[in-house]
Amino acid sequence: MSTDAIKRVPRVGQWLPEDHTLMRLWLQRLLDQIEEKRSYYNGTEPFVKVIQEFKELIETDPAIYMLFHQMFHQIPHKPEYDNDPTGKPQVRNYISMLECFNEIMTRAPAYQKDTGLVGFPLNAIIDWPMGTTSGFAAFLNEKVNAQFKKVLDYWGEFLKSPDSAYVLNDDPETGWFGEAAMSEELMQNFSSTYICDPGAQYYGFTSWDKFFIREFQDGARPIEQQDDDRFIINACESGPYSLQHNVKAMDRFWIKGQPYSVSHMLAQDPLADQFVGGTVYQAFLSALCYHRWHSPVNGTIVKIVQIPGTYYSEARIAGFDEAAPNESQGYITEVATRALVFIQADNKQIGLMCFMAVGMAEVSTCEVTVKEGDTVKKGGQLGMFHFGGSTHCLMFRKGVNVIFELPEKPGLNANIVHIHKAIAFVPNPGDAGRYGAMSRKEGLWYSDV
Structure with a gap:
C-alpha cells in the first residue's frame, strides 16, 4: 500500500x-x-x-x-x-x-x-x-x-471537571468557539440551536462533558408526526448506516457484510427470540452531533440491560487498514459496550421494540436516564453517550411491517438526519393512500410517490 x-x-x-x-x-x-x-x-x-x-x-x-x-x-x-x-x-x-x-x-x-x-x-x-x-x-x-x-x-x-473546560475558548484556530470550529456545518448557529450563554465564560459550560452532552433549545428539533403512533422518529442525531430485514438468531457477524446476529446483539436476553426474523436499523453519530437519545415511539419502558463489552475491537475481515473501524460498524453491535432499552409501543402494530445504544472507542458510559415501568413520549429522553464515538440500533420483531423512508441509501457516507425526524412508518390494517402501496428498491423500503 x-x-x-x-x-x-x-x-x-x-x-x-x-x-x-x-x-x-x-x-x-x-x-x-x-x-x-x-x-x-x-x-x-x-x-x-x-x-x-x-x-x-x-x-x-x-x-x-x-x-x-x-x-x-x-x-x-x-x-x-x-x-x-x-x-x-x-x-x-x-x-x-x-x-x-x-x-x-x-x-x-x-x-x-x-x-x-x-x-x-x-x-x-x-x-x-x-x-x-x-x-x-x-x-x-x-x-x-x-x-x-x-x-x-x-x-x-x-x-466532567472544571479543569477540562479550557478548550472551550474562542481562539480562531484551536478554540471550540473559535472561527474554525464554528464554521463546521454541525456547529453553525450554535447559540440559537443549543442551550448556552455566549456571554459567559466557556459559553456557560462548566466542563468538557457538559459541552459534549449539551441540549437543544426548545423548538430546535420539532417532533414530526408527534400524535400519530404509526410513525417512528429518529432516536439520535445520526447518519443512516445499515438496514437489514429477516435477521437471524445467530450469524457470522465477523465476516464481510457483517450480518446482524440477534442473540449476540442482545446478549442472549430472554426477549431476544422475539426479534429473530425482524428488522434492524443502524445509524452512527458524528463527533459534533447532539449525543442524547430520545424515544422513537410513545410507549412504556419494559426492560433495561447494560452489557459490558469491548472498546477497541474491530472486525478482522477489514484487514490491516486504517478504514477498518469504518468497516466494523456492524461487528461492534455484537461485541462492544452497549445498553438495551426495551419499549412496549402504544401502537400494537409495533408492539415490543428495542433501542440499543452502542459505545465504541473512547465511550466509557452509555447512561440510561429512564427506568423500567416509565411511560415515555415520542421524543422524550432515554439517555446519553458521554464522550466518545457511538452508534445505535432500532430493532423490530418479526412480522412488524416497518417501512423506512430515508432521505438516502444508508452507508458510510450518509448525511446526518436530525433527531425527531420521521424515518419509518408502520401502517394499520386497511391503511390506503400514500402508505397503502410501497415498493422495495435496493433492499430498502421507499414510498413509490
Missing part, C-alpha cells in the same frame, strides 16, 4: 482526521511533548494509578504480555506505518503506548484547524496495532477491556 493510497481515509462520524498524515502529525506532537517532560522528570513522567495498573496487567499476565509485544512487531515495516511525516518512529512498543495514554488523562479534546478533531486520542495511539492479529486478540480480552474501562472512567472524571 503506497503512502498516496492511504493519504485520505473516510472516517465514520469524523472522530479522526480523514487525512492520515494529519493524525500522524497529531501523534508526533504528543510524543514530542512527552519527550520534553523527560528532562523535567529526569525520566518518564510518573503514571497515574490506572495507567500503572495497565502496565502491571501487561507485565504480569504472560498471554497479555505476549500479545502487547507482538501487536507492535506485526505492524508492517513500511514508511507509512513506521514513521511520522518527518521520518521519526512513532509508537512502537507498549511502554510508549502507555506514556501516550498517561498524557491524555489530563487533556480535553481540542479542536485544531490543521488537524480538525482527534476525538479518539487513545484510538489514534493504537490505530495500527488494532489491525494486527495480536491486537485483535488483545482487544477482545476481558481483562484488557476491564482495564480500559477503568482508564476511560478515570479520563471521564477529568472531562
Whole structure:
C-alpha cells in the first residue's frame, strides 16, 4: 500500500482526521511533548494509578504480555506505518503506548484547524496495532477491556471537571468557539440551536462533558408526526448506516457484510427470540452531533440491560487498514459496550421494540436516564453517550411491517438526519393512500410517490 493510497481515509462520524498524515502529525506532537517532560522528570513522567495498573496487567499476565509485544512487531515495516511525516518512529512498543495514554488523562479534546478533531486520542495511539492479529486478540480480552474501562472512567472524571473546560475558548484556530470550529456545518448557529450563554465564560459550560452532552433549545428539533403512533422518529442525531430485514438468531457477524446476529446483539436476553426474523436499523453519530437519545415511539419502558463489552475491537475481515473501524460498524453491535432499552409501543402494530445504544472507542458510559415501568413520549429522553464515538440500533420483531423512508441509501457516507425526524412508518390494517402501496428498491423500503 503506497503512502498516496492511504493519504485520505473516510472516517465514520469524523472522530479522526480523514487525512492520515494529519493524525500522524497529531501523534508526533504528543510524543514530542512527552519527550520534553523527560528532562523535567529526569525520566518518564510518573503514571497515574490506572495507567500503572495497565502496565502491571501487561507485565504480569504472560498471554497479555505476549500479545502487547507482538501487536507492535506485526505492524508492517513500511514508511507509512513506521514513521511520522518527518521520518521519526512513532509508537512502537507498549511502554510508549502507555506514556501516550498517561498524557491524555489530563487533556480535553481540542479542536485544531490543521488537524480538525482527534476525538479518539487513545484510538489514534493504537490505530495500527488494532489491525494486527495480536491486537485483535488483545482487544477482545476481558481483562484488557476491564482495564480500559477503568482508564476511560478515570479520563471521564477529568472531562466532567472544571479543569477540562479550557478548550472551550474562542481562539480562531484551536478554540471550540473559535472561527474554525464554528464554521463546521454541525456547529453553525450554535447559540440559537443549543442551550448556552455566549456571554459567559466557556459559553456557560462548566466542563468538557457538559459541552459534549449539551441540549437543544426548545423548538430546535420539532417532533414530526408527534400524535400519530404509526410513525417512528429518529432516536439520535445520526447518519443512516445499515438496514437489514429477516435477521437471524445467530450469524457470522465477523465476516464481510457483517450480518446482524440477534442473540449476540442482545446478549442472549430472554426477549431476544422475539426479534429473530425482524428488522434492524443502524445509524452512527458524528463527533459534533447532539449525543442524547430520545424515544422513537410513545410507549412504556419494559426492560433495561447494560452489557459490558469491548472498546477497541474491530472486525478482522477489514484487514490491516486504517478504514477498518469504518468497516466494523456492524461487528461492534455484537461485541462492544452497549445498553438495551426495551419499549412496549402504544401502537400494537409495533408492539415490543428495542433501542440499543452502542459505545465504541473512547465511550466509557452509555447512561440510561429512564427506568423500567416509565411511560415515555415520542421524543422524550432515554439517555446519553458521554464522550466518545457511538452508534445505535432500532430493532423490530418479526412480522412488524416497518417501512423506512430515508432521505438516502444508508452507508458510510450518509448525511446526518436530525433527531425527531420521521424515518419509518408502520401502517394499520386497511391503511390506503400514500402508505397503502410501497415498493422495495435496493433492499430498502421507499414510498413509490
